Amino acid sequence: YLSNAGDISEKFECVILCGSILTTNFDWGDFIDRGIVGRVLNTISEEDEWVRYIPDGGIRFLAKDDLFGAAGKSGFVKEHPQLCQIRSALLTHNNVFREDVVTAQWLPYLEASKGALEQKAFQLLLERLKSET
Structure with a gap:
């Protein structure tokens, strides 16, 4: 959605991922730098039994997209x-929604992310004004 929506894309203050089946080469920086996404938190579960099947774990029909x-x-x-x-x-994959993860990691990250898009919009405005002068 973020890659193809262009100017009609919703903006996200914060994205929290767990059990993500996105490619490891996905460039969040592009969306952050354009002010579409404020911040991203990726919760990496090294023992995730389902993510290992995408795309190289033997279930190729589930992973036909480069994303x-x-x-x-x-x-x-x-x-x-x-x-x-x-x-x-x-x-x-099944225990990532543990109370300690949500309360100690995700909720503080969400709280700290408030205003991230406004900060980026202000930064982009300053950069534009500097380039015009």
């Missing part, structure tokens, strides 16, 4: 200051 991959098991390789990745060898 599919194992970011939920391996993480994203393209870094960005507004992309945070937390890793756990304890989490699996």
Whole structure:
């Protein structure tokens, strides 16, 4: 959706991923730098039994799109200051919604992300004004 919606795309203050089957090469920086997404938190579950099947784990018919991959098991390789990745060898696909993960990681991240899009819009405006003078 974010890749193809263009100017009609919704804007997201914060995206939290768990069990993500996006490709590890997905470039969140493009969406962050354009002010479409404020911040991204990827919860990496190294033992995720389902993510390992996408796309190289033997179920190829589930992963025909280039966007599919194992970011939920391996993480994203393209870094960005507004992309945070937390890793756990304890989490699996079925237990990632643990109360301690939600309360200690996700809720504080959501709270800290408030205003991220406004900050980016202000930064983009300043950059535009500087380039015009």
